[in-house]
Amino acid sequence: xTITLNTNIEKHHQSFQANAQTRVAFxxxxxxxxxxxxxxxxxxxxxxxxxxxxFIAIVGSSGCGKSTLLRLLAGLDQDFDGRIxxxxxxxxxxxxxxxxxxxxxxLFPWLTVEQNIELGLLNExxxxxxxxxxxxxxxxxxxxxxxxxxxxxQLSGGMSQRVAIARSLVVQPRIFLLDEPFGALDAxxxxxMQNELLRIQSQQKMTTVFITHDxxxxxxxxxxxxxxxxxxxxxxxxxxxxxxxxxxxxSFELHQLKEQIFRILTEDKxx
Numbered sequence: 001x002t003i004t005l006n007t008n009i010e011k012h013h014q015s016f017q018a019n020a021q022t023r024v025a026f027x028x029x030x031x032x033x034x035x036x037x038x039x040x041x042x043x044x045x046x047x048x049x050x051x052x053x054x055f056i057a058i059v060g061s062s063g064c065g066k067s068t069l070l071r072l073l074a075g076l077d078q079d080f081d082g083r084i085x086x087x088x089x090x091x092x093x094x095x096x097x098x099x100x101x102x103x104x105x106x107l108f109p110w111l112t113v114e115q116n117i118e119l120g121l122l123n124e125x126x127x128x129x130x131x132x133x134x135x136x137x138x139x140x141x142x143x144x145x146x147x148x149x150x151x152x153x154q155l156s157g158g159m160s161q162r163v164a165i166a167r168s169l170v171v172q173p174r175i176f177l178l179d180e181p182f183g184a185l186d187a188x189x190x191x192x193m194q195n196e197l198l199r200i201q202s203q204q205k206m207t208t209v210f211i212t213h214d215x216x217x218x219x220x221x222x223x224x225x226x227x228x229x230x231x232x233x234x235x236x237x238x239x240x241x242x243x244x245x246x247x248x249x250x251s252f253e254l255h256q257l258k259e260q261i262f263r264i265l266t267e268d269k270x271x
Contacts, residue, residue, distance in 0.1 A: 050207055058209065227261060
């Protein structure tokens, strides 16, 4: 089997109008921060279209802007140049169509599992019964049955992150954003959570953007891997992962893809 790299940076110089299959579109996005009273550009001319139901992984060296891009798409930071579109409409802030999971589970220790999950519905105009139904569905989806009344201190790291994922999924988002969600877990638990995420993403058909520094994780999970070049962050290459699921982590084809991405990242650091 031959693995080929797509070396074309995905520029979009045509109309801003997203086509029928495009769920998310970044058009010439620039982002700067002020450091010591001087502007520092962290994102430069970022362009990307993400199809409905697609799983995108973004990798790159530390400080290349991966998490910044996720925050912009989430609507947590609106101070940028360019356009970010969801279903053809500009992102103007946070919204129920998107959900975010961070590396830290950020559970409230004085609340039970089901109470932490219900926090995801805090701003939803729903009856208590409807909220209970949605919470129970999220618990079943993520495999937390029997732990509804448990508190965070009674859970393992993997289970705590399951609760965080359930809290995000309870709003039934169309776009799922994850910022290195399994980075703090041990290797075995991380693999288990990766498999769970693929199962959930397949069932729910969510458009997924996954930030990671782990190349194996990226090629195991994603339909495409976006490699960012740092200082300032910009697309270096976008690599399709044309391998069937479930993917064999020890296969030659997957190993070849990992090596190609490592080479690009290493050359980037050397340069």
